[in-house]
Amino acid sequence: MTLSPDFPLHNRAEPPAFWCRDLHFSYADKTVLHIAQWQVARGERIFLRGASGSGKSTLLSLLCGMLKPTGGELRVLDCDLAGMSGYARDRFRARHMGVVFQQFNLIPCLSVRDNIRLAAHFAGETAFLKTHLAELAEQLNLASALLDRKAAELSIGQQQRVAVMRALINRPELLLVDEPTSALDQDNRDAFIDVLMTTLDSCGATLLFVSHDQTLAGHFPLQLSMAELNQADRRSS
Amino acid sequence: MFWQVAWRSLAQRKASVLLTVAALTVSVLVLVGIEHLRQNARTGFARTVAGTDLIVGARTGDINLLLYAVFRLGNASNNISWRSYQEIAALPDVAWTIPLSLGDSHRGYKVLATNPDYFTRFRYGADQPLVLAQGRPFEGLLEVVLGAEVARRLGYQIGDQLVLAHGAASTSFTQHDAHPFQVVGIFAPTGTPVDQALHISLESMEAIHSQGELPALDRLQPRTITAVMVGLNSRIKVFQVQRQINQYRGEPLQAILPGVTLTQLWSTLAIMEKTLRAISALVLVAALFGMAAMLLASLRERRREMLLLRTIGASPLFIGALLQLEGLVMTGLAVALALGIAATGLSLGAEFWLAKFGLQISANLFHSATGEIVLYVFAGALVVGALPALSAYRISRSVPSGL
Known part of the structure; x- marks a missing residue:
């Protein structure tokens, strides 16, 4: 893909974590997402404020390649996901991206260790897991005894931290986090953000943190709102 | 890893899995038992x-x-x-x-x-x-x-x-x-x-x-x-x-x-044998449909699990195969159970057959007819299990749209 010279989105030495131009996504005839232009550099940590229905879930699905754009351009980690086969996209997501949801981040019947091993399995990379699992658990304030418990037996705060561990086990370049603290109480929420930030310090992944909770925004140098980003709503209203 | 996910996911739904396995076990037991008795009766009569x-x-x-x-x-x-x-x-x-x-x-x-x-x-x-x-x-x-x-x-x-x-x-x-x-x-x-x-x-x-x-x-x-x-x-x-x-x-x-x-005697009995075999085959088919229905029903509660698997990089094929494997694991359990019960039953019932008909029924089930039946059972499980597997494949392909 060649860029027009009057639209220098990035310098060639360091391609951005992702960028898009005129990105569209519509269900049937309804456009739910339209982003004219957006670029996020590597290593940035962005707080993206958005209520449900703001198109944030669609944006995340597009970024991790589970949906294909219905129009426009999107490049993630310098790759055109839309041009890849389904299998390659799944593989790419496993290797380069970590995703943490609001809840249900772990398969309840598997042990914590197996949940994480499963993520490493899909990335085809189990060596790192063996050497760094304990270290990562320590960083996330998880007792190593928890590793062999069933995921369903953990508290929600612990589950969310395991989810971060699972998301980071393949050393992803991009971490997509969707309302990870909405099921947590205030204390757990702050502890979670702290632990997330210190863990990111050591791995240097780009973070896109989506939440409607404005009180968390202070933790982030860069803040954006879906309302500014997504022009689809404005057009329809 | 694949095995573990399938196994754990089955273990989580113990009750319905056990019932499905029980139904399959009964049907395999009937198939294997009838065939075994038939063959033994034939050789028994022939050696008299x-x-x-x-x-x-x-x-x-x-x-x-x-x-x-x-x-x-x-x-x-x-x-x-x-x-x-x-x-x-x-x-x-x-x-x-x-x-x-x-x-x-x-x-x-x-x-x-x-x-x-x-x-x-x-x-x-x-x-x-x-x-x-x-x-x-x-x-x-x-x-x-x-x-x-x-x-x-x-x-x-x-x-x-x-x-x-x-x-x-x-x-x-x-x-x-x-x-x-x-x-x-x-x-x-x-x-x-x-x-x-x-x-x-x-x-x-x-x-x-x-x-x-x-x-x-x-x-x-x-x-x-x-x-x-x-x-x-x-x-x-x-x-x-x-x-x-x-x-x-x-x-x-x-x-x-x-x-x-x-x-002549065998050809007279052939119709009865065929009927018995057809009935036991139908029992198997019913049990397999039961298994497929159980797996299909489980898909509804597993949408989130499928989404999660997709998010961490599982292909829809993996998820389809997972369902197929779960069906095969249940079938395998049922076959093992049925053979175990049949072997025990035959060694316990040997007295009866001998006393009643003077027939020696061997408790050794490991012959080609049993192998053939087991093969058919697994083939059936594969075909019928393709239904929920295909459904899981399709759901997990489209699941992000419901994210």
């Missing part, structure tokens, strides 16, 4: 008589004659006269004859009166002769040689005395208690009806049915017998001799070739 060219009895159905003369199932409709027997024995092509006379019993076991040729000429299985485990053949009057099962079940030993009953029922009102018999020999086990019988001489049979004092031995000539086993000098003559006997003028006689009649 060997080396006999013709069996002669009063005119009746071929199969009926075979059943009562050889397998001791049912009763003879008519006897043949001693004179006819002597004429058959005197035919130039006949090498040997074993007269058989049935009718009495002892505590539910049939009494067979015959001549000493029974000990030397009778063959079973792969042309094996009868072997005495203990004692000797009967010689004098009121001597009895027991089949292995009779001796074992009733606990008789050489030298014991026993009383025969008139008629075949196990509780007879007429006991021949004036003439107790002495056990002089016990046969080694054969796995044929021989094990279930008490053997006496024709003269003894005649003696206990005569009134008053025992007559002298040379005056004890039977008037009638039930059937005759005939061996020929040359097998080529078998149809010729058969015709001769069938056209005998003295009384209506019938000669059958045991092998041919056995084949």
Whole structure:
């Protein structure tokens, strides 16, 4: 893909974590997402404020390649996901991206260790897991005894931290986090953000943190709102 | 990893998985059990008589004659006269004859009166002769040689005395208690009806049915017998001799070739066998549909799990295969369980089959027929399991749109 010279989105030495131009996504005839232009550099940590229905879930699905754009351009980690086969996209997501949801981040019947091993399995990379699992658990304030418990037996705060561990086990370049603290109480929420930030310090992944909770925004140098980003709503209203 | 996810996910839905496995187990059990009994019955019947060219009895159905003369199932409709027997024995092509006379019993076991040729000429299985485990053949009057099962079940030993009953029922009102018999020999086990019988001489049979004092031995000539086993000098003559006997003028006689009649018996039973097999196959199909329905129902509650798997990089193919594997694991469990139950049941039920039909049913299920059934079961599971697998594949492809 060649860029027009009057639209220098990035310098060639360091391609951005992702960028898009005129990105569209519509269900049937309804456009739910339209982003004219957006670029996020590597290593940035962005707080993206958005209520449900703001198109944030669609944006995340597009970024991790589970949906294909219905129009426009999107490049993630310098790759055109839309041009890849389904299998390659799944593989790419496993290797380069970590995703943490609001809840249900772990398969309840598997042990914590197996949940994480499963993520490493899909990335085809189990060596790192063996050497760094304990270290990562320590960083996330998880007792190593928890590793062999069933995921369903953990508290929600612990589950969310395991989810971060699972998301980071393949050393992803991009971490997509969707309302990870909405099921947590205030204390757990702050502890979670702290632990997330210190863990990111050591791995240097780009973070896109989506939440409607404005009180968390202070933790982030860069803040954006879906309302500014997504022009689809404005057009329809 | 793949296995573990499938296994754990099944373990999570224990109740419905157990019920599905139970249904599958029953259906596999029925399939394997029926096939096994069928095969064993066939080999069992086939090994009961060997080396006999013709069996002669009063005119009746071929199969009926075979059943009562050889397998001791049912009763003879008519006897043949001693004179006819002597004429058959005197035919130039006949090498040997074993007269058989049935009718009495002892505590539910049939009494067979015959001549000493029974000990030397009778063959079973792969042309094996009868072997005495203990004692000797009967010689004098009121001597009895027991089949292995009779001796074992009733606990008789050489030298014991026993009383025969008139008629075949196990509780007879007429006991021949004036003439107790002495056990002089016990046969080694054969796995044929021989094990279930008490053997006496024709003269003894005649003696206990005569009134008053025992007559002298040379005056004890039977008037009638039930059937005759005939061996020929040359097998080529078998149809010729058969015709001769069938056209005998003295009384209506019938000669059958045991092998041919056995084949007739099987072809008569073939429809029943096929029906049984079809029914058990349908039971399997129903159980497989049950399994597919259970897996399909589980998909509804597993949408989030599928989304999660997709998010961490599982392809829709992986998820489809996962469902397929879960079906195969349940099938595998059911097959293992069914074979285990069948093997236990067969070794426990062996007594019954032996006592009731004189059939040795082996408890060894590992033969080609079982393998074939197991193969079909898995093939069926694969085909029927493709339904939920395909559905999971499609859901997990479209699942992010519901994110």
